[in-house]
Amino acid sequence: MNFNPKNKSSNIVLLIASFVIVSLILWNTNSFFKKFKEEERLKMEIWATAQSEFQQSSEDADLGNLHLKVFQNNTSTPMILVNKDGSTKTNNMDSEKELDSLDVANLIKRYSQVNVPISIDQQGEHLATLYYGNSEVLNKLKFYPIALLLIIFLFGTVIFFFFKTSKASEQNKLWAGMAKETAHQIGTPLSSLLGWNELLKAENINPEVTKEIEKDIDRLQTITERFSKIGSLPKLDAHDIVKETKEAYDYLKLRSSKLINFSFDSQVEHMPVLLNHALYHWTIENLVKNGIDAMKGKGDIAIEILPNGKNVCIQVSDTGHGISKSDFHAIFNPGFTSKKRGWGLGLSLVKRIIEEYHDGKIKVLSSSKEGTVMQISLRIYAS
Structure with missing residues (x-):
């Protein structure tokens, strides 16, 4: 984490600017939605007026043609016209099935909640009531802010x-x-x-x-x-995994405290694996030293080699205080350490050596208060 005050201030400014931009976009979209809804309302009021005039002056052919054009131009807004005698007329409905009286009643109820019904009157006489819903464009526009925010979120995530x-x-x-x-x-x-x-x-x-x-x-x-090999692709050669592991084990055993009980066991006598000698020894040393640190210099260290199909497993176990299950993956992150002294680089280097350079796997096989078992899996070399 960067604790530079200048960078922290820049991040706060960037966060505020982002919030302001998103707020402006939402405000502008909401304003546009309201304006569009008002224009649709005006269009429906014109339609209602035309309907009223048409009913009163249907004998005038020219006026009727004018009204007919108004009716024909409104093809996007779904509507239900309820006449004073209770009869209904639907227009611009997307449903393919024929609507029965129950469907019409439900639509009237829904449209009443979406838009205020328009009363069609002529010279004080009530002729009909117009119920209308939102057009397809207006319905889609409601989801525009969500889509916009999702795009902004995805874009921000990518960045x-x-x-x-x-x-x-x-x-x-x-x-x-x-x-x-x-x-x-x-x-x-x-x-x-x-x-x-x-x-x-x-x-x-x-x-x-x-x-x-x-x-x-x-x-x-x-x-x-x-x-010298860090940061560059090392050369891998066929080595006997048992011999290489035993060499690293013996070196550490001779130079460790007598309070540490070492044990080595292999279920195979010889197993060829593509390795880099120096980096593999470094890996074993790191795992063993971590185990010794976890035991505070006193306990048991065991190394076991097991065949597993096309792979061979190297297990390094200790009798230390164990690792929390929530940290099984975190311990391999650079900088993670439970020690008062340390850079937290050992296991991250081990992971890189095994998984990136040797195309293998390393994980915490098990851990409890009784100790921890680390497992390395490498592919057996078939010459």
């Missing part, structure tokens, strides 16, 4: 996800650049350490000392290789 994706892409590039720069920076002192170690060997220093230095140098080279 939101576009900027969110762009921001995530920029962050990924930044992390990748930082990782590569870190690998580059480590490379210079690492080369010097190699040289100094060779000088120590020439000075007849205790071989055990130089041997341990070499191990640390190898470790630094491994770390450098890992960081």
